[in-house]
Amino acid sequence: MLRIFTDTAANVPPHLLEQYHITAMPLTYLLDGQPTELVGHDYYEAMRKGAEVKTSLVSPALIRDTMESALKDGDDVLYIAISGGISGTCWSAELMAEELRGEYPDRMIRVLNTCGASLGEGLVVLEAAKMLEKGCTADEIIRQAEENCGRMRQFFMVDDLKYLRRGGRISAAAQVAGSLLKIKPILQSDPEGHIIQHSKVRGQLKAMETLAELYKEYAVDGTRTVGIAHADCPDGALRLQAKLRDAGQTGEILSVCYEPVTGGHVGPGTVALFFFGEVWR
Known part of the structure; x- marks a missing residue:
């Protein structure tokens, strides 16, 4: 079975992540140097008042552990990632994938650089998940996802x-x-x-x-x-x-x-x- 992964930069709403069984790995952020759970209006209002935001890519260790959990279950992995042009997350994921390919040679592990963020990434993720739900093959899903990134x-x-x-x-x-x-x-x-x-x-x-x-x-x-x-x-x-x-x-x-x-x-x-x-x- 193919498992679809993405990151929180894809902006896929929680109910759709749950509906299509998509795992979104978190990019992290600090507000004025402190961890925060602020989102939405409260978060942007803090920015308007001068709060400084610092962001970080998804932890490579988390990427590896999350992918490996699927591989141990006998599943293949497709990670549809935030643009490598604005974040190092995609490149970290590819490094982790290369390590895991050596350990799980019978499994498919694919990292797709969407060259997008927010719903420029998220719409590609959702189309892939809908194709998986319809019973499309991994090759069909990856081929269409690559085309969608180009579109x-x-x-x-x-x-x-x-x-x-x-x-x-x-x-x-x-x-x-x-x-x-x-x-x-x-x-x-x-x-x-x-x-x-x-x-x-x-x-x-x-x-x-x-x-x-x-x-x-x-x-x-x-x-x-x-x-x-x-x-x-x-x-x-x-x-x-x-x-x-x-x-x-x-x-x-x-x-x-x-x-x-x-x-x-x-x-x-x-x-x-x-x-x-x-x-x-």
Whole structure:
């Protein structure tokens, strides 16, 4: 039997993890240097008040132990991971997988770099889990997951430029100018899964219109599930959902609050859009 693993950066809601028997290994985070259980509004409100976030990848030892528990049960392993372009988790998982392949030569152990995060990773995970539930083979599931990674489009608006500044993605001068002009950067994933700038617009309303326009430009099937992730910005998420419907999206829209690790890097107020288009990477 194939077992599907991912990490908490995939932003898959707990009820779906349970429904599809997916194991999500935790990335960890500190708030002002201390462990915390804050999530959602309380977490992002702490960030707005100046709390500093530090994040860590999934422990390699935990990855190994979790995978090995499945292998000992006679199962094969597929770990669908956060982008190797923004986290070392994927590469740690591959190192652990290589060790385990030597110890369990009769078992399949596969680590898939999604080049995505949040629902850019999570939608790939969910499609794989649904295929497993339908009785598809491991080869079929892996082949489709690889294709879905190549189809995944990820665009997002950040509300406050200071979080990008902390991550070294913009200059201090650009942060000041952008804040004064209410500039909202639209970012995207590049072919290797790094975050790069797509464009800049003025104001949240224009940003949501731009995200919907990008969906209309790149989506190829309006019935496929779309993902929206927001960092304590439910009004922006609802506005984007309405504009997606106007743009011809008729399928399921899975909307979630950003989990703390990836959300801690983009900052409160961020709204992100994830959908499948043509294969582009």
